[in-house]
Amino acid sequence: MSTTTTRGVAKNPASAKVSKDRPRRGLTANSTFNFWLFTGPFLTGLVIFVFVPIGWSIYLSFFEARFTVTPSEFVGFDNYKQILTDADFRNSLVTFTVFAAFIVPATWAMSLGLALLVNRLRFMRAFFRSVFFLPTAVSYVAAALIWKMSIFNGVRFGLMNTVIGWFGIDNVAWLANPDPPWYWLVIVTVRLWLQSGFYMILFLAALQNIPRELYEAAAIDGAKSGWQTFRYITLPQLRATSTAVILLLLIAAYQAFDEFFNLLPKATWGQPPLVELYKMALGENQNYGAGSAGAVVLTLLICVVTLFQGKIMGFGRGEESK
Amino acid sequence: MTTTAPDLRKVTKPAKAKTRRGGGVMGNTGLYIATGVAALLFLVPFYLIVRNALMTDQEITGEEWKWFPTSIQWGNITEPFDDVTVDFAQSLWNSVVVAVLHTTGILLICSMAGYGLARIPYKHANKVFYAVLATLMVPTAVTFVPSFVLVSSLGWVDSYRGLIIPGLFSGFTCFLFRQYFLGFPKELEEAARVDGLGYWGAYWRVVVPNSLNFFAAIATITFINGWNAFLWPLVIGQDPSAWTVQVALSSYMTNQTVNYHLIFMATAISILPLVFVFLFLQRWLVQGIAQTGIKG
Numbered sequence: 059m060s061t062t063t064t065r066g067v068a069k070n071p072a073s074a075k076v077s078k079d080r081p082r083r084g085l086t087a088n089s090t091f092n093f094w095l096f097t098g099p100f101l102t103g104l105v106i107f108v109f110v111p112i113g114w115s116i117y118l119s120f121f122e123a124r125f126t127v128t129p130s131e132f133v134g135f136d137n138y139k140q141i142l143t144d145a146d147f148r149n150s151l152v153t154f155t156v157f158a159a160f161i162v163p164a165t166w167a168m169s170l171g172l173a174l175l176v177n178r179l180r181f182m183r184a185f186f187r188s189v190f191f192l193p194t195a196v197s198y199v200a201a202a203l204i205w206k207m208s209i210f211n212g213v214r215f216g217l218m219n220t221v222i223g224w225f226g227i228d229n230v231a232w233l234a235n236p237d238p239p240w241y242w243l244v245i246v247t248v249r250l251w252l253q254s255g256f257y258m259i260l261f262l263a264a265l266q267n268i269p270r271e272l273y274e275a276a277a278i279d280g281a282k283s284g285w286q287t288f289r290y291i292t293l294p295q296l297r298a299t300s301t302a303v304i305l306l307l308l309i310a311a312y313q314a315f316d317e318f319f320n321l322l323p324k325a326t327w328g329q330p331p332l333v334e335l336y337k338m339a340l341g342e343n344q345n346y347g348a349g350s351a352g353a354v355v356l357t358l359l360i361c362v363v364t365l366f367q368g369k370i371m372g373f374g375r376g377e378e379s380k
Numbered sequence: 381m382t383t384t385a386p387d388l389r390k391v392t393k394p395a396k397a398k399t400r401r402g403g404g405v406m407g408n409t410g411l412y413i414a415t416g417v418a419a420l421l422f423l424v425p426f427y428l429i430v431r432n433a434l435m436t437d438q439e440i441t442g443e444e445w446k447w448f449p450t451s452i453q454w455g456n457i458t459e460p461f462d463d464v465t466v467d468f469a470q471s472l473w474n475s476v477v478v479a480v481l482h483t484t485g486i487l488l489i490c491s492m493a494g495y496g497l498a499r500i501p502y503k504h505a506n507k508v509f510y511a512v513l514a515t516l517m518v519p520t521a522v523t524f525v526p527s528f529v530l531v532s533s534l535g536w537v538d539s540y541r542g543l544i545i546p547g548l549f550s551g552f553t554c555f556l557f558r559q560y561f562l563g564f565p566k567e568l569e570e571a572a573r574v575d576g577l578g579y580w581g582a583y584w585r586v587v588v589p590n591s592l593n594f595f596a597a598i599a600t601i602t603f604i605n606g607w608n609a610f611l612w613p614l615v616i617g618q619d620p621s622a623w624t625v626q627v628a629l630s631s632y633m634t635n636q637t638v639n640y641h642l643i644f645m646a647t648a649i650s651i652l653p654l655v656f657v658f659l660f661l662q663r664w665l666v667q668g669i670a671q672t673g674i675k676g
Contacts, residue, residue, distance in 0.1 A: 089501050092579040096496030097508065100489045103549035107527065108515050115526030127529045175415045188662060189419045192426075195658035197608035199626040200647050201425065203633055207643060208428045213441075217428065220445045251425065256669070263670035313521040316610045320630050332521060332611070339525040340615060349525040356522050364517045 112357075115350035123347035137351035147352060150334040157330065158311045160246045165307050166300065168254045173261035174292075187262070191255040198316030201248050206233065206321050210244045236327040245328065248317050253310070257303050264299035268292065305363075312360055331356055429651065432644035440640045453641065460646040465635065468646055470621060471628035475607055475650075478543050478624055482606035483599055485548040491595070494557025495583055499569070509558070515551035521611060528615050538622040543613060547606075553598060560594050561587070597668020600661040607654055625650045 114127075119137050121129035141147050172190050179186060193201070209217045210232040219229045232240045272291050273283075281287055293300075315332040322328050329337075335356070339349025432440055433456060435449040460468040497509050520527070527546055536542030568590060572582035588595070613624040623631070629650060632643045658665070 088578070090503075093496050093500040093502035093505065095580070096500060096583075097493045100493030100549055100554060101508065101511075103489065103545075104512065104515065104551065107530070107546045107549050108518075108520075108523075108551070111523055111526035111530045112518065114529060115523065118526070118529065127533050172418065175411065175418065178411055179415060186415050186419055187666075188659065189422055191662070191666075192655070192658065193422065195604055195654045196425075196651055197610065197626055197629075199608075199610050199629045200651055203629055203643065203647055204425045204428055206633060207638075207640065208432060209425070215441050215445070217424075217445075251422065255422075259666055259669045309519065313519055315521065319610075319614075320633055323634055332524075335525060336611075336615075340528070346525065346529055350529075353523055353525045357518050360519060360522060361517050 115353050118346050119351035119354050121347050125344045127346055137347045140348050141351045147334050150329050150331045153328055153330050158308055161249055161311050162304055162307045164250055165254055166304055168250055169257035170261050172258040173265055177262060177265045190258055193252050194256050199320055201252050202317045202320035205244055205248045233321055241328055244321060245317060260299060260303060264296050268295045429644055429648050432640055433648045435641055437640050456641050456645045459642045466628050466631055468628055471623045471625045475625040479603055479606035481544050482547060483603045486550055486553055486602050487599055489548055490550055490553040491557045493554045495561050498558045498561035500579060512551050512554055524611055524615055537616055538619045542616045593664055596664040600665045
């Protein structure tokens, strides 16, 4: 595509005064130089700060590397064995699975629901959209702080304990006790509040792209507005967006760190993969070898998910274009 | 755009009112009540920050729940800055420096690369593009261990360089810019070329000034992410003098003594600039998300 641009320019009647061949040849050499001029800074940084660390971590993962990044003792796959047999690391994968099972459907439903509400408003639409979108500006740390210190504070003056107190229910230690696992309520609601507004915007954009005629045709065919049109028109039309949203949510949940780290700092339960990795590599042991092996394992896992995503999104698009 | 379109709209307007907005007055009231309740729930955390920030600790921890402070404690505003355990002012300044330079750097580096990949012909451009795409498969959060290893061997721990530079080479932002520039009208650039400008001149004098909406959208998202980042600043900020405001907030939660009004005032101060940025730039943000999010 882009090559046609330069040819177009070279052949442009406006530059006809210059001889035919020169500008074209000039432009090719010129464009190679310009390509590197424009992309060079980015690509240099990409190599140094993305490719080199990945390569280095693969290297480190085969060495005994505690407190040092220039190790000498080759240990083969020992670090991988250690990681994969480590109960904490495996538990972290279980934690991620449970977390994803809660947060992905919850956010999908919440953001779609909000989008449907906002989309039907005629007055104050921008106001309500802003209210639901506003939490996007808040950090996970600040939100975790509000949740931990004020809403789900385990003592009497926490908001939730105050509210359940009105109904005569005793205080609940939301985060301090894994049994019953109330901490999931805290962890899931904080992320739900933070990210629903963002995905609501995606759904709103998609809703506005659904052709009105479909609803009109359905009305003529006798479909009742409400559940019927939602089930047979809105939902199928949102399929591509829904698929994309679910996979974005899954990848985001996989990288969850901030809220777990701040809500459950001293807990032995509910630790997701990145928190385990942090403890392993930057905790007391500073075991870079095992930490790197963990990073490699997690990267491979997420690559599988991303490739899968590419496939599914490809299918989604294909169906949309039909 | 065709002449039939307005007619069609006129004809279907009443039908639309019946089918889509159905339910008349009652349905509308229900709709607004549902939306209003949801909105109130979404605002509760903001309310709690303000309430707790402007109360005394005795009132916050008091026997009875108080919705509003008996007397507003404006004096609380300076308390985070007077606190000796955490240098809040320094962390706030670090966040300003990091978020501003992070945003400027990403916009400059990734937009140029995106333009190069989209518009400058080069034999191996495709291979380069695939190398960039490959990095999208590996989220930076997962590779923080190797990145830390690299940055610490460069001696960049506890420095602005360490906080900012490794995050500037975002494959995703570059990809978004490339997609955007692919759709940029070629005629404008050709006109610039006719006027004797090279790629460099055309880019800065024609392409960038005509893309400010898109730049604003990316800038807003990037600034918010830069200000709110936690994992990387936590890893790099080993010394309290290099903490960003997020790391400072996090440290309040694990302190021995808990000073509720101070902690919530600090949280309010850390959120306030962002809420302003957000409300002010929301239009571009919404546009940008709708443009790049899925449809890309």
